Structures are given as structure tokens and as C-alpha cells.
Amino acid sequence: MNKIYDLELGYMHVKDITKEAKGLSYPIVDIQVKLISLAETYNLEKEMEDYLDIVRDKAHKLESAFFECQAVFEDAIREEVYKEDE
Numbered sequence: 001m002n003k004i005y006d007l008e009l010g011y012m013h014v015k016d017i018t019k020e021a022k023g024l025s026y027p028i029v030d031i032q033v034k035l036i037s038l039a040e041t042y043n044l045e046k047e048m049e050d051y052l053d054i055v056r057d058k059a060h061k062l063e064s065a066f067f068e069c070q071a072v073f074e075d076a077i078r079e080e081v082y083k084e085d086e
Contacts, residue, residue, distance in 0.1 A: 004080045011073035021066035028059050 032052050039048030 004077060004084070007073055007077045007080060011070065011077060014070050014073050018066045018070055021063045024063060025059060028055065032056075 032055065036045060036048055036052065039045045
């Protein structure tokens with residue numbers, strides 16, 4: 001039971017850490033705004049939007065990847081619960 005409790009504490013910490021991934025979007029958005037503004041100056045906003053769509057997709061995937069790291073603890077907790085049930 002102690003190991004499960006310890007893992008649950010670790011899981012709470014990993015959730016706090018992965019929440020920081022949401023903060024990654026702020027500097028990305030700032031850069032996107034600068035790029036689209038510059039592109040508008042040269043009438044290239046459509047072309048820039050196409051590339052920024054790629055950036056948005058990859059930024060979303062990066063954020064999701066950090067949240068998937070929580071699975072390490074979720075899986076370990078599940079394994080320990082399973083061992084205790086045996």
C-alpha cells in the first residue's frame with residue numbers, strides 16, 4: 001500500500017509539472033503574431049498562415065506529448081494495484 005501511495009504522490013507532482021506545458025503556447029503565439037505581422041507588410045499573409053498552421057499543429061502535439069508523460073505513473077499505479085489484488 002505504501003508504494004501505491006508514493007506513486008500517487010509522484011503522479012500529483014507529474015501533473016503539476018506537465019501543466020507547465022500549457023505555458024509553452026505563450027511564446028509560440030508571440031512569435032506567430034510577429035511573423036504574421038511581418039508577412040502582412042509584404043502581402044504574404046496567406047503563405048505565412050499555411051506555415052503557421054504547421055507550427056500550431058506541432059505545438060499542439062508537443063503539449064500533448066508532455067501530458068502523455070503522466071502515463072508513466074498511471075501505469076505504475078495500475079501495476080501495483082494489480083499486484084496487490086493477486
